[in-house]
Amino acid sequence: MSEHAPAPGRVDRESRLAHGDHEALRLWLRLLTCSSLVEASVRSQLRRDFNCTLPRFDLMSQLERHPEGLRMGELSRRMMVTGGNVTGIADQLVKEGLVTREAPPDDRRAFVVKLTPAGRKAFLRMAGAHEAWVARLFAGLPAVERRQLHALLAKLKDSVTASARSEAA
Amino acid sequence: MSEHAPAPGRVDRESRLAHGDHEALRLWLRLLTCSSLVEASVRSQLRRDFNCTLPRFDLMSQLERHPEGLRMGELSRRMMVTGGNVTGIADQLVKEGLVTREAPPDDRRAFVVKLTPAGRKAFLRMAGAHEAWVARLFAGLPAVERRQLHALLAKLKDSVTASARSEAA
Numbered sequence: 001m002s003e004h005a006p007a008p009g010r011v012d013r014e015s016r017l018a019h020g021d022h023e024a025l026r027l028w029l030r031l032l033t034c035s036s037l038v039e040a041s042v043r044s045q046l047r048r049d050f051n052c053t054l055p056r057f058d059l060m061s062q063l064e065r066h067p068e069g070l071r072m073g074e075l076s077r078r079m080m081v082t083g084g085n086v087t088g089i090a091d092q093l094v095k096e097g098l099v100t101r102e103a104p105p106d107d108r109r110a111f112v113v114k115l116t117p118a119g120r121k122a123f124l125r126m127a128g129a130h131e132a133w134v135a136r137l138f139a140g141l142p143a144v145e146r147r148q149l150h151a152l153l154a155k156l157k158d159s160v161t162a163s164a165r166s167e168a169a
Numbered sequence: 170m171s172e173h174a175p176a177p178g179r180v181d182r183e184s185r186l187a188h189g190d191h192e193a194l195r196l197w198l199r200l201l202t203c204s205s206l207v208e209a210s211v212r213s214q215l216r217r218d219f220n221c222t223l224p225r226f227d228l229m230s231q232l233e234r235h236p237e238g239l240r241m242g243e244l245s246r247r248m249m250v251t252g253g254n255v256t257g258i259a260d261q262l263v264k265e266g267l268v269t270r271e272a273p274p275d276d277r278r279a280f281v282v283k284l285t286p287a288g289r290k291a292f293l294r295m296a297g298a299h300e301a302w303v304a305r306l307f308a309g310l311p312a313v314e315r316r317q318l319h320a321l322l323a324k325l326k327d328s329v330t331a332s333a334r335s336e337a338a
Contacts, residue, residue, distance in 0.1 A: 021304040027315055028207060028303045030322045032249055035204035037329045038197055041336070080201055083252050134197045135190040136336075140328025145321055146196055152310070152318045153199045159309025160206045167210070167305075 038137055039081070045133050050126050055084020056093070057130070060115065060123040063099065069114035098122055207306055208250070214302050219295050224253020225262070226299070229284065229292040232268065238283035267291055 039054070046052045062078045063070060070078070076086045090113055093099035098119030101111050115123065138146060208223070215221045231247045232239060239247070245255045259282055262268035267288030270280050284292065307315060 021300045023312075023315060023319075024304040024307040025300050027307060027319050027322075029249070030319060030326065031200070031204055031207070034322050034325050034329065035200055036249065036251075037326065037333065038200070041329065041333045045336070080198070080205070082205075131190045131194050135193040137329045137332045138193040138196060138325065140331060141321070141324055143192075145324065146192060148317065149321045149325065150192075150196050150199060152314055152321065153196075153203050155310055155314065156203050156307065156318065157199070157206065160203065160210065160306045162309060163306045164206065164210045167214070 038134070041137060042130065042133060046126065046130070049129060052126060053084070053089075054081050055079065055086075056089050057123075057126060058084065059086065059089050060093070060098070060119065061127065063113060063115045064120060064123050064127070067114070069112040071110050071112055073110075075113055093119065207303070210306060211299065211302060215295065215299070218298060221295060222253070222258075223250050224248065224255075225258050226292075226295060228253065228255065228258050229262070229267070229288065230296065232282060232284045233289060233292050233296070236283070238281040240279050240281055242279075244282055262288065 043054045046054060046057055050057075058079050058081050059075065061080075062075055072086065072090070075090075079086065090099060090101060094101050098116055099113055100116055101113050104110060104112050141149065212223045215223060215226055219226075227248050227250050228244065230249075231244055241255065241259070244259075248255065259268060259270060263270050267285055268282055269285055270282050273279060273281050310318065
C-alpha cells in the first residue's frame with residue numbers, strides 16, 4: 001500500500017516486512033468486520049424487540065453494574081459504543097422513570113445517575129434477550145474455539161494497550 | 170443476566186446453557202473492546218499526523234480500491250466505519266481537488282465519485298503510515314497466533330452471517 005516500492009537490491013527484507021504489515025492490516029479489517037456484523041445484528045434486534053437503541057442499552061448496562069450510581073462524566077467514559085448522546089439518553093430515561101439523576105450532598109455540581117427499580121427490571125429483560133442473541137451469533141464456533149479466540153483477543157488487547165501507551169509516551 | 174432464575178429441578182441443563190450464553194457475551198465484549206481500542210488509536214494517529222478523520226480515510230480507501238469510481242449509494246454501503254456523513258466528506262474532498270463527482274452519461278441522476286491522481290497520492294501516503302501503525306498495534310502477537318486469530322475470526326464471520334441470515338428469514 002506504500003507509494004514507494006523498495007529498491008530492487010533491498011527487496012527481500014523489505015518485502016517480508018511489507019508482507020507482515022499487510023497481514024496485520026488484513027487481520028484488523030477482519031476483526032472490524034466481525035465486530036461491525038455483531039453490532040449491526042444486536043442493534044437491529046434491540047430496535048425490533050424493545051424499540052431500544054444500542055447506546056441506550058449500553059448506558060443502562062453500565063448503570064446496572066453500578067447500583068450506587070455513576071457521575072455523568074464517568075458514565076460517558078464507560079460507554080462501549082460511540083455516537084450516542086449520553087445527556088440526551090439520560091434525559092429521556094429520567095422522563096420515562098427508568099433512571100434518577102441527583103446531585104450528591106458533597107458536590108452539588110456533579111450529577112449522579114442511577115437505575116430505578118423499574119429501570120433495572122426493564123434492563124434485565126433486554127439483557128436476557130441480548131445474551132441469547134449473542135450466543136446464537138457465536139454458536140457456529142465450538143466451545144474450544146471460542147476459548148481460543150477469547151485467549152488470543154486477551155493477548156491482542158495487551159498488545160494494543162502496550163503499543164498505544166508507548167505511542168502516547 | 171436473565172431476571173427469571175431457572176426452577177430448582179431444571180437447574181442443570183439451564184445453568185449450563187446460561188453459562189454458555191454468558192461466555193459468548195464475554196467473548197463479544199472482548200472483541201468489541203479490541204476493535205474499539207484499535208479504532209481509537211488509528212483515529213488519533215490519523216488526526217495527529219494527517220489531520221484526517223477515520224470516515225474520510227475510510228471513504229478514500231474504498232475509492233482507491235475502485236479506480237472506475239463508485240456511485241454515492243454504493244460508497245455509503247461499503248464504508249467500514251459508521252457515523253461519517255458521506256455526502257459532506259465527498260463535498261469537502263471535491264473542494265480540495267482530491268475527488269471528482271460526475272453524473273455518468275447513462276444515468277444523469279446518479280453521481281459517480283472517483284479519486285483524482287492527487288487524491289490517490291494523498292491516500293497512499295496515509296495508507297502506508299496506517300499499515301505501519303496497525304502492524305505495531307498487533308506486534309505483541311507472534312505470527313503464528315495472528316494466523317490462528319485470523320482463522321478463528323473467519324469462522325466467527327461465517328457463524329454471525331449465517332445466524333443473522335436465518336434471523337432475517
